Amino acid sequence: MDESQELEFTGERFTPECVREMAYEHWHRYAWATPLCKGKRVLDAACGEGYGSQLLSSSAEHVIGVDLSEAAISHARSKYRASNLEFHAADVTRLPLPDDSVDVVVSFETLEHLSAQDEMLAEFRRVLRQDGCLLISSPDRKTYSDEREYDNPFHVRELYRDEFEALLARHFPAYRLFGQKLMFVSALWDLARGGEAIVHTDHGGRVEHSETPPFPPLYFLALAGASVEQLPELPSVSLYSDAQESVYEHYNDEIRKHIRAGQLLAERDAEIERLRALLEQAG
Structure with a gap:
């Protein structure tokens, strides 16, 4: 990997030079996806700077990073070099790939940047093999924008949860929905083995116990495929930190x-x- 140059951060796409909270959100998604991509042929759609494609290539058989930006692709080709990693400048609604050619499509923080969302998901379905799966993210318009009175100038069309699910259902018969949100927590775990997670939330002295965090997510992530039986198992709770x-x-x-x-x-x-x-x- 060539660390000699950086891609300018404009706010439109994440770059690895961003730190702390923003870094946690973006790196977590790719870290979450990496085990699922082990030994697979993977498309990273709207790969941006290429950091995620590079991480996926650490476990995947082969990774194809695609982005509309010629500058981002030129940067990725220069910075991330591996025999199982390639980058191409292309539109995610017109992918330069044959039908049934990849096992996994990963597309994080892409959907909200274009209006042709059905066309994009149709392309993902086209290039996926019958037993393949899609990992995709989308900010929840309610919590990301409405409640915070925030307007991201780079977002073309954000979706509410029901709109996101309806979009998925039009192209993938089966999907499982996950939520993502940065939280300040105390972690306690079994040092000898893994296991199920339980969340304890303090409501001013009254502690609530649940299997998942009782907070609305800022982002939705979906695992989608042709059938429920073909959806791979993923942990119900995933935590991310840096060393x-x-x-x-x-x-x-x-x-x-x-x-x-x-x-x-x-x-x-x-x-x-x-x-x-x-x-x-x-x-």
């Missing part, structure tokens, strides 16, 4: 700064009082 625990470290660093600022203010106030007392004595 440096960058979000938590940043939080701790900010807390330390606030504490130090409080100490400096207290020292300043004490000095002002001392000087005021001296002035009063002198007067």
Whole structure:
């Protein structure tokens, strides 16, 4: 991998130089998808800078990254080089691939950037093998935009949950829906083995216990295929962090700064009082 150059961050697409919260959201999706792609032929549709394609190629048999941006593809070809990884500039509604040619289609943070959403999903279905599957994400318009009164200038058409599910159902007879949201949590786990997850949520002293977080997701992710029987199993809960625990470290660093600022203010106030007392004595 050539680390010598960076793709300019414009806000339209994620780049690996972005850190903390935004990085967690984007890297988590690809980390979640990587085990499912093991030994598979994979299409990363709207691959952008190429970081996700590169991660998928660590387990996949072969990965094809496709993006509309010539600049992004040129960058990806230069930065990410592997025998099982290739990049092509193309429209996701007109893929340069034959029918039934890939096992997995991955397309994260793509849907909302175009209006031809049915055409895109039809193309995904065309290039997927009969037993293949699609992993796709979409921001929930209700929580992402409406409730936050936020307007992302790069989003062409965001979907509510029922619209997203209706779109999926028109092209894939079977799908399973997942939610994604950044949360500040305490993790507790069995050091000897894995197992089921349980979420404890404090409502001002009353603790609620559930199998999934009781918060509305900011993003939906779907696993879709030709039949329920052909959908691979995925963990019901997936957690992501980085080895440096960058979000938590940043939080701790900010807390330390606030504490130090409080100490400096207290020292300043004490000095002002001392000087005021001296002035009063002198007067």
